[in-house]
Structures are given as C-alpha cells and as structure tokens.
Amino acid sequence: xxxxxxxxxxxxxxxxxxxxxxxxxxxxxxxxxxxxxxxxxxxxxxxxxxxxxxxxxxxxxxxxxxxxxxxxxxxxxxxxxxxxxxxxxxxxxxxxxxxxxxxxxxxxxxxxxxxxxxxxxxxxxxxxxxxxxxxxxxxxxxxxxxxxxxxxxxxxxxxxxxxxxxxxxxxxxxxxxxxxxxxxxxxxxxxxxxxxxxxxxxxxxxxxxxxxxxxxxxxxxxxxxxxxxxxxxxxxxxxxxxxxxxxxxxxxxxxxxxxxxxxxxxxxxxxxxxxxxxxxxxxxxxxxxxxxxxxxxxxxxxxxxxxxxxxxxxxxxxxxxxxxxxxxxxxxxxxxxxxxxxxxxx
Numbered sequence: 001x002x003x004x005x006x007x008x009x010x011x012x013x014x015x016x017x018x019x020x021x022x023x024x025x026x027x028x029x030x031x032x033x034x035x036x037x038x039x040x041x042x043x044x045x046x047x048x049x050x051x052x053x054x055x056x057x058x059x060x061x062x063x064x065x066x067x068x069x070x071x072x073x074x075x076x077x078x079x080x081x082x083x084x085x086x087x088x089x090x091x092x093x094x095x096x097x098x099x100x101x102x103x104x105x106x107x108x109x110x111x112x113x114x115x116x117x118x119x120x121x122x123x124x125x126x127x128x129x130x131x132x133x134x135x136x137x138x139x140x141x142x143x144x145x146x147x148x149x150x151x152x153x154x155x156x157x158x159x160x161x162x163x164x165x166x167x168x169x170x171x172x173x174x175x176x177x178x179x180x181x182x183x184x185x186x187x188x189x190x191x192x193x194x195x196x197x198x199x200x201x202x203x204x205x206x207x208x209x210x211x212x213x214x215x216x217x218x219x220x221x222x223x224x225x226x227x228x229x230x231x232x233x234x235x236x237x238x239x240x241x242x243x244x245x246x247x248x249x250x251x252x253x254x255x256x257x258x259x260x261x262x263x264x265x266x267x268x269x270x271x272x273x274x275x276x277x278x279x280x281x282x283x284x285x286x287x288x289x290x291x292x293x294x295x296x297x298x299x300x301x302x303x304x305x306x307x308x309x310x311x312x313x314x315x316x317x318x319x320x321x322x323x324x325x326x327x328x329x330x331x332x333x334x335x336x337x338x339x340x341x342x343x344x345x346x
Contacts, residue, residue, distance in 0.1 A: 027283045031065030031094070039090070039098035040073045041082035045190020047210025051128050051268040051306060052099040058297040062287035067095075075187050078163030079104050080114055087117035090273045094280035097123075097272035102131050102263035103164045105323045109259070109331045110340045111162040119324040120317065122271040123281050126288035127311035131267040132208045132231030133164065135172075135244070136224045141202030146227045146242060149178040149203075156180040157192040157201040165192075165205050167260055167338050168230060168244060174337040175253050189214070196224070203227070208235060213305045231264035233307075255330045256337065262323045267309075269316055285313040 038056050042048045056069040074082040079101025090096040100122065108115040137143035141154050149172075158165035161184060169180040183201060186192045192204045193215060208231075211219065218224045219237075226241040235241070245257050270288065272281070291297050292310040301308050311319070335341040 027279050028064035030280065031063055031067040031283075034065065034067040034095055036060075036063075036067050036069045036094075037072045037096045038069055039082045039086055039096060040071050041075060041079040041099060041101040043073065043075050043188030043190055045193065045214065046188045047131070047207030047213070048099050048101060048268065049188070050210060050213055050304065054297070054300055054304065054306065055099075055128060055270070055291065058294055058300070059287055059291045062290040062294070064283050064287075076160070077114065078107055078160040078165075080107055080111075080160075080162070084114075084116045086271070086273050087122065088273075092273045092275045094272065094276055094284060097125060097270060097284070100266075100269040100271040102266035102269055103162075105262050105266050105320060106164065106167065106260060107162045108324070109326055110167070110335050110338065114162070120321045121274045122317075122320070123274060123276040124313040124317040124320065125270040125272060125281075125284050126292070126313045127266070127270070127316045128268040128292070129209065129307045129309045130231065130233060131264050132229065132233040132235065133168075133205050133264065134208050134211060134226050134230060134235070134238075134241075135168065135203065135205050135228040136211070137203040137227055138196045138199075138201075139223050139225065140199070143203060143227060144225060146172075146176075146178065146247065149180060149227065150176070151179070153179040153181050154202040155183050155200070157186045157195050157204040158182050158184045159186055159188070160184060162340060164230075164260065164263055167334075168205055169203075170338045171256065171260065171334075172228075172244075172247065175248050175256075205230065208233075209305070209307055216305065231261060233264075252333065255327070256334045259326055259330050259334050266316075266319060266323065267311075271316075281313075288313065 038052055040049060040052050060066055060069045074085055082098050083104045086098045108119050142152055143149055156169050166182055169182055172178040173180055189206055189210050195201045226238045228244050229235055229241050230244045248254055248257055
C-alpha cells in the first residue's frame with residue numbers, strides 16, 4: 001500500500017468515526033415532522049393527566065427530530081382500555097406510547113380475563129415518580145378517622161371494579177370492618193372531586209400528588225380529611241394518618257395489602273407497545289432520562305408541586321417483571337376479598 005493510499009484510508013476512517021451513527025440519523029429522520037400520540041388512561045383533572053401534560057411539553061425537545069406530542073384519551077376499566085389498546089392495536093413504530101396507569105400491574109392479577117397484555121411485554125420508557133394515594137373524606141361526611149368509618153356508612157366514589165379506587169376500600173371493608181358504600185362509575189379524579197363538592201359521595205381515594213397539585217386548598221382549608229395513607233412515601237403534615245398496610249396485622253392480611261400496593265411504586269409510568277424498534281426505544285428512553293434532568297422541566301414540576309423521583313426504562317421493566325410473579329394463594333384471596341372472583345367475600 002502506498003503512503004498516499006494509506007493516508008487516504010486513515011482519513012476515511014477518521015471521517016467515519018466523526019460522523020454520527022447511522023442509526024441516530026435514522027431515528028431523527030423518522031421522528032422529524034411526526035406527531036406522537038400519548039395515550040391518556042384517565043380523564044383530565046387528575047394526577048396522571050397532570051404528569052402526562054407536563055412531561056409531553058418537555059419530552060418532545062429531547063427526542064431526536066423533535067416531533068410534536070399530543071394527547072388522546074382512552075379512559076375506562078381502571079386503565080385497562082388504554083393498556084389493551086397500546087399493547088394490541090397501536091402502531092409499533094414509536095409514534096404512540098402511554099401513561100401506563102400503574103393499577104394495571106394489579107389488574108393483571110385480579111382480573112386476568114380483561115387484561116389482554118403481559119406485564120413484561122410493554123416497551124418501558126421510564127417512570128416520573130411513584131404514586132402514593134390517600135383515603136380522604138369530605139369535611140361534612142362525619143368521618144374524622146378510619147375508626148369513624150366503621151360506625152357510619154358513607155358513599156365512596158370509585159371508578160371501575162378492578163381499580164385501586166375500589167380495591168382498597170373494599171379490602172378495608174372486608175378486613176377491618178369499615179362500612180364504605182362503594183359507588184363506581186366516576187371517570188378520573190376530576191369527576192370524584194366534583195362529586196365530593198356536590199355531596200354525592202363523602203369519601204374517595206386519590207393520587208396524593210394530584211390532590212396537592214390540583215386541590216391543595218382543600219387540604220389547607222380543612223375541606224377534606226386524610227383518613228389513611230396508601231403507599232410508602234411520607235406525606236409532610238399528615239404523618240399521623242395511618243398507613244394502609246398498618247391497619248392490618250396478620251401475615252395473611254398484610255400479604256394481600258402488599259399485593260395491592262404494587263401500583264404505588266410503579267407510579268407515573270410511560271411505556272409503548274411491544275416490539276418497538278430497538279434504536280427508537282433507546283432514543284425515547286434517553287430522551288426521557290434527559291427530560292428528568294432538564295432544568296425547565298424540574299422548575300415546572302416544582303411550580304406545580306409535582307414530585308419527580310425518576311426510574312429508567314430498564315429499571316421500570318425489571319419492576320414489572322417482579323410484579324408479575326406473585327404467590328397464587330395471595331392473589332386468590334385478594335380476588336375473593338374484593339369480590340373479583342365472583343364469589344361471596346370471606
């Protein structure tokens with residue numbers, strides 16, 4: 001090889017090394033000018049809608065090609081309508097992903113016939129924060145503590161039968177003797193908030209961050225009372241409210257409660273359908289991770305009183321894989337206690 005040929009070969013190699021990977025160019029070319037749909041499993045007005053709105057606004061800047069992101073609402077079934085659609089019918093090209101309602105991790109166990117997906121099959125992009133919940137009562141409902149709920153029947157607003165909005169109060173009724181009259185059919189926190197104000201219901205369970213962000217004045221002015229905390233996160237100012245897990249004592253009862261707390265850690269999760277092209281999934285995961293550190297996103301989250309405790313896409317997938325492996329006897333008892341097996345509670 002002549003010296004000139006050698007130099008030409010070295011120059012060509014240097015040019016290739018300096019050029020961006022072809023896959024990165026291909027991802028940017030694909031997303032450029034595209035419109036991504038973020039499927040929302042709940043109606044506007046609640047915690048999931050808040051996180052989805054703020055995330056979409058900032059995420060699009062970090063995706064190669066900077067596509068636009070819009071919302072499409074597919075509500076119902078405790079998040080199952082959206083999850084089933086994204087898993088089975090959505091295009092598998094990166095143009096559709098969802099705020100995966102964390103309760104689907106529980107629904108897969110308790111209502112498997114309606115869960116048309118595998119928990120480890122989604123393309124996991126990341127988690128913005130965990131999702132602690134609270135059992136709250138309207139100030140005029142006559143409930144100052146969980147003990148009062150054992151003495152007085154109070155209508156409690158919930159969404160679907162398999163939703164955590166139903167499951168947790170149903171377990172309290174079965175295990176400690178509360179007398180919540182569970183009224184289903186409310187689509188999202190916005191409708192239950194309105195029902196509380198109108199006096200249609202006296203209690204409900206809500207995502208804590210959504211309550212703080214959307215109805216913080218209720219807490220400040222004493223319009224609602226926190227009867228129990230659902231999840232592990234501390235709630236400053238409400239530490240005296242008992243944790244749901246601490247309301248039961250036997251190992252069998254605690255095992256059931258722990259099963260139903262899986263969604264709290266899964267939190268505000270973002271996932272796409274199975275089989276996304278690997279380079280596009282990696283780009284979406286990288287964009288998500290960058291958004292979590294973006295000063296503009298962090299500032300807006302703080303302004304809206306949103307907690308940001310991110311989890312990467314691979315770590316989120318690992319959590320869902322572990323969540324899919326639950327003892328059959330615990331699942332069976334949870335289904336029986338909540339009436340989801342069609343049998344009488346026992």
